[in-house]
Amino acid sequence: MPLRDWALALLANTAWAFNFVAGKEGSAQFEPLMFTALRFSVVLLLLFPFLKIIPGQMSTIIKIGALLGVGHFSLIFLGINMAGGVGGVAIATQLYVPFATLMAWLWLGEFMTVQRWMGTFLAFAGVVLVGFDPEVLKYWQALLLVSIAGLFMAVATIWMKRLQGVGIWQLQAWIAAVATPCLWTLSLLFEHHQLQLLTSAHWWQWAAPVYSALGATLTGHAIVYYLVQRYPVSLTTPLLMISPIMAIFIGILLYGEEPGWKLWVGAAMTLSGIGVIHARLRGRRRPPRPS
Template identity: 50%
Template sequence: MPFTHLLLALIANAAWAFNFIAGKAGVAHFPPLLFTTLRFALLVLLLLPWLRPVPGQMRRVLLIAVVMGVIHFSMIFGGLAAAGDVSSVAIATQLYVPMSVLAGIWWLGERPEPRRLLGTAIAFAGVLVIGFDPVVFLHPLALALIAGASAAFAGASILMRGLKGVGVFTMQAWIALAAVLGLTPLTLLFEHGQAQAIATASWLEWGAPAYSAIGSSLVGHGIVYWLLKRHPVGVTAPLMLLSPVLAVIFGVTLWGDQLSWKLVVGGLMTLAGVAVINVRWPLRGTRP
């Protein structure tokens, strides 16, 4: 991969990593469902030119949009609101990788290689270790929500395998629309103080949903989609392992997270498991 493409991968990782900081700052002011709604309201406006029907695939597109927009992202930002830190959330979101392996076995009857099963076990064990960290142990709802968000993402990933010829921005536009339509009544029913939060938000607080929509969705996903069109998945996917590492660094340096040995060990185990699943090692005696 050329150096410029590696630099783009680094930018995408940083964009996704900083989204955890933006999200944590956003839900500190806005209720989480409202924050998610505002994020996607901006995104759907930006992606209106790509909001077009997908003939013959709309049922699947809409199902993915609901699972991702209404379930996955509301749980992610709900988890950030409930969490005591950013780092544990960033690492726990990697659960979607082993969960995708298990979803493939359950729904598609796939028979993964032994190394993928080993990676799945290591990743889950790592999250269990993280769960006993004092900061995480005091906020079990956060870990439960992130696990639920990861399961939703895994399910959506299985559904996405059946899509053909649907661009990343078209799919994101439908996800954004589903989120706005689905989460608006939910925030009105289950949250309070929305009007005050909107009226009192500073430009910095408005910047949180704006960054989450533009920096994470448009820049981050856009770059990765561009790279995937030019390089194999086996080359591009492992590069994205840097995102949770950068998120932990941002959490410590920008948000004041305190790293305990349980979070470090559990995080390394989780990332190692994800790496075992994603990285295809060359056979001995062959050229990489």
């Protein structure tokens, strides 16, 4: 992988790490579903010129929009709102990595070397160790929601891999177009006092959905789409496991979280696993299965 793509992956990780903070603060002010709707409203406003029909691809695009825009993100911000901090939620989001790796092997026929399986296991085991804390387990409902969100993202990632001739901004525009009306409807059905919350928010509280749109969606997920179009899913997804480690350090600084030795050992395992995955790998594909 060229140095440029490594830098892009680091940028995506950083954008996602700070998005946990934006989600925590934004969902507290606006309610989780409304915060998610605001996020995608900003994306739709900015990318509306890219909203054009793409022949032969719309069915897959709409499924990605529903699964990623509505399912994944609503569950993520519901979980963030329920949790006491951001570290545990950041850990649970990484369950999409083994989900995506297994699905890429089964559905796309991506070849998995022993080295790649070991690296993925080591990286994921490190993330699990970091999150294996009694304080985190107090919010098991939040972890369950975020784990399901990880499964949704894994499926959406596989569908992204199958797209052809769809630009990054076109895909993001359509995800926002699918998600925005659905999320506003869900918010009106299950949340209350939307108008009061909108009118009482200060400018710095509005910064949360704006950052989530610009940082996480227009930067982070655009980079992921770029990477999965060029590299195997089983190679790119473990690289993105740095974001929960970064989120934990952010939680220490902003929320006074106090992780112990598990943080340091788990972080070392995760980064080592990523190194194993990317050491002298050559892209190969498993022969397709007979139909």
